[in-house]
Amino acid sequence: MPRLVHFLESLARGIDCFTEWTGKLVAWLTLAMMALTCLVVVMRYFLQSGSIALQESVTYLHALVFLLGAASTLKRGGHVRVDIFYQHYSPRIKALVDALGGLLFLIPVCLLILLFCWEYVENSWAIREVSREAKGLPWVYLLKTLLIVMPVTLLLQGIAELIKNLLFFFGLTQIQTIEHQEHLL
Numbered sequence: 001m002p003r004l005v006h007f008l009e010s011l012a013r014g015i016d017c018f019t020e021w022t023g024k025l026v027a028w029l030t031l032a033m034m035a036l037t038c039l040v041v042v043m044r045y046f047l048q049s050g051s052i053a054l055q056e057s058v059t060y061l062h063a064l065v066f067l068l069g070a071a072s073t074l075k076r077g078g079h080v081r082v083d084i085f086y087q088h089y090s091p092r093i094k095a096l097v098d099a100l101g102g103l104l105f106l107i108p109v110c111l112l113i114l115l116f117c118w119e120y121v122e123n124s125w126a127i128r129e130v131s132r133e134a135k136g137l138p139w140v141y142l143l144k145t146l147l148i149v150m151p152v153t154l155l156l157q158g159i160a161e162l163i164k165n166l167l168f169f170f171g172l173t174q175i176q177t178i179e180h181q182e183h184l185l
Helices: 002-045 052-075 091-126 140-169 178-183
Strands: none
Touching: 002 052, 002 140, 052 140, 091 140
16 A cells, blocks of 8 residues: 555656646746737837737747646646635545545546547648638647647646545645645644
C-alpha cells in the first residue's frame, strides 16, 4: 500500500509540475497578447494601417491563454463553484466533495469535449484549414487543435486533483489541494 500511495503522489506531483509549467507559459502569452493588442491599436489609429495576420494572432493567443490556462486555474482552485455549503465543510469533506465533483462532472465533461471535437479537429487537419482572410494566418487547424489539448490538460489536472483529494480524504497523505489549505494557516 505505501508503494501505491507513493506512486500516486508522484504521479499527482508530476502532473502538477506540467500544469505549473503550462500556467507560466500562459502568463507570458498573456503579456505577448497585450503587447500585440497595443501594436494593433497603434497601427490602426495612429499609423492608419492594419494587419489581418496581427489581429488574428491576438485571437490565437487569446484562445491559447483560455484553453491552456484551464488546467492551471483548476490546480490553483480558481474555477467557479457554489460555496454556500462548501465553505463550512472540514478539509476532509471538501476533499470528498471535490473528488466526487471530479468523478461525476469534470472527467465526463472533458471526455465529452474530446469525443465531440475530435472529428471537427480531424477534418480541419485533413484540409490544413487556413484563415478565410486573404492575409490571415494559415494555421486555423492548429488553433482548432486546442479543442483537443484543453480537455486533455484539464483531464490530467483533474486526475491529479482526484488523486490528492482521495488520498487526503482516506488519510493516506498530508498533501492537500489549494482549496483545503486555508484551514491550515
